[in-house]
Amino acid sequence: MPTKVAIVGQGYVGLPLAMSATGAGHTVLGIDRDEKLVASLNSGTSFIEDIPDSALAEAIKNGYRASSSFEDISDCSIVVVCVPTPLDEKGSPDNSILVSAVHSISNFIKSDALLIIESTIAPGTMRRVVAPIVVDKLGNKEFDLVFSPERIDPLNKKWNLQNTPKLVAGMNDRALARATEFYSTFVSEVVPGSSVEVIETAKLLENSFRFINISFINEIAIMCNALNINVLDVIEAAATKPYGFMPFYPGSGIGGHCIPVDPIYLASAAREAGSPSRFIELARDINSAMPAHFVGRAVEKLGSLSGKKIIVIGVAYKANVADTRESSSVRIIELLKSAGANVSWHDELVKNWRGEKSSKLSQDFDLAILATPHDNIELDALGSVPLIDTRGAN
Numbered sequence: 001m002p003t004k005v006a007i008v009g010q011g012y013v014g015l016p017l018a019m020s021a022t023g024a025g026h027t028v029l030g031i032d033r034d035e036k037l038v039a040s041l042n043s044g045t046s047f048i049e050d051i052p053d054s055a056l057a058e059a060i061k062n063g064y065r066a067s068s069s070f071e072d073i074s075d076c077s078i079v080v081v082c083v084p085t086p087l088d089e090k091g092s093p094d095n096s097i098l099v100s101a102v103h104s105i106s107n108f109i110k111s112d113a114l115l116i117i118e119s120t121i122a123p124g125t126m127r128r129v130v131a132p133i134v135v136d137k138l139g140n141k142e143f144d145l146v147f148s149p150e151r152i153d154p155l156n157k158k159w160n161l162q163n164t165p166k167l168v169a170g171m172n173d174r175a176l177a178r179a180t181e182f183y184s185t186f187v188s189e190v191v192p193g194s195s196v197e198v199i200e201t202a203k204l205l206e207n208s209f210r211f212i213n214i215s216f217i218n219e220i221a222i223m224c225n226a227l228n229i230n231v232l233d234v235i236e237a238a239a240t241k242p243y244g245f246m247p248f249y250p251g252s253g254i255g256g257h258c259i260p261v262d263p264i265y266l267a268s269a270a271r272e273a274g275s276p277s278r279f280i281e282l283a284r285d286i287n288s289a290m291p292a293h294f295v296g297r298a299v300e301k302l303g304s305l306s307g308k309k310i311i312v313i314g315v316a317y318k319a320n321v322a323d324t325r326e327s328s329s330v331r332i333i334e335l336l337k338s339a340g341a342n343v344s345w346h347d348e349l350v351k352n353w354r355g356e357k358s359s360k361l362s363q364d365f366d367l368a369i370l371a372t373p374h375d376n377i378e379l380d381a382l383g384s385v386p387l388i389d390t391r392g393a394n
């Protein structure tokens, strides 16, 4: 049944969710504390590759509106939270944005509304952090609360919000039933979880699986390099096995808002419970050493890097997106600079970054390091400049 929904956080998770919910006939209010973003969304300009301006315009025609005022949620029956859950400067989980958003929501949410958290959280966060804030503010112990993690993979052409099964866990049966009814209006399969703790942990297991396997293939790539064997040929050969093997591909580290961050939420909760995860901690060590590995490869090729002109190609964390969060190119550039190199970067999707503009590819470099291979990068423009391909090609 169409309803009035507020979605708090209009980023990579919240905006696509808002578009899908509007498309299913709900009246959607997108709340974000970034007033510039709110103005841009209301003027029909999307910043997310998966959401063209035409889709946003269509949603606006169908009742979507962005706002930076939490007061506007007071007549919504469902409020979904999609705010960031990052790591702090010490590399530990930082719930403060989530906590602040839940406080702001609790000031205005109706006591019979349904509150859904989609932000990625550590096991126990729903029961120990979110529920007490809401229950305390509203004085309603029966308040309907749900955790439903997002599984969005930006630019994935096959798997999207509609056809990816959606995990849903309620703090009570009524909350679970309400959330299932809501998501079923635009998701093909809603999967009920046995408890919020199980689903909090399942989300972290999914991303830790990827984190650990990427670190493993990065280590294999380093080994193959030492053995003078092409790692991509090795992966292709192994992947002919039709069962029990899943290919992962090497790179310069792990970026983005999820894969390098979420496993730390799990490892940190496990450590607090007295059961540290050696796998996650080892994977973090291997991945964070990848930029230094490629700077070492640069030294092998050039000798001293002092005064050498080096261009890093691709500063986004993943191919074909303009998102630079947690990008391992940052560390590569820092290490090259501290070795005295004269470093430029090229990324026509990112264009402007850290006060600098993307440099053109040309033959005027001593070395190029391909960190993120967007489609349509014209490597030919490098001529005979030596290239280190962090994706395992050499």
Ligand SMILES: NC(=O)c1ccc[n+]([C@@H]2O[C@H](COP(=O)([O-])OP(=O)(O)OC[C@H]3O[C@@H](n4cnc5c(N)ncnc54)[C@H](O)[C@@H]3O)[C@@H](O)[C@H]2O)c1
Pocket (backbone or CB within 6 Å): 008, 009, 010, 011, 012, 013, 014, 031, 032, 033, 034, 037, 082, 083, 084, 085, 097, 100, 101, 118, 119, 120, 121, 149, 150, 151, 152, 153, 154, 257, 258
């Ligand atoms: N990006 C992904 O691919 C992805 C996939 C699965 C899960 N997640 C998880 O979803 C959550 C959101 O991630 P994202 O990538 O959409 O983040 P994002 O940074 O793209 O968007 C978050 C938005 O929330 C807004 N915001 C921050 N604090 C706020 C507040 N107090 N009130 C209102 N708005 C606020 C920000 O201005 C921003 O626009 C995180 O927990 C993340 O781990 C992300």
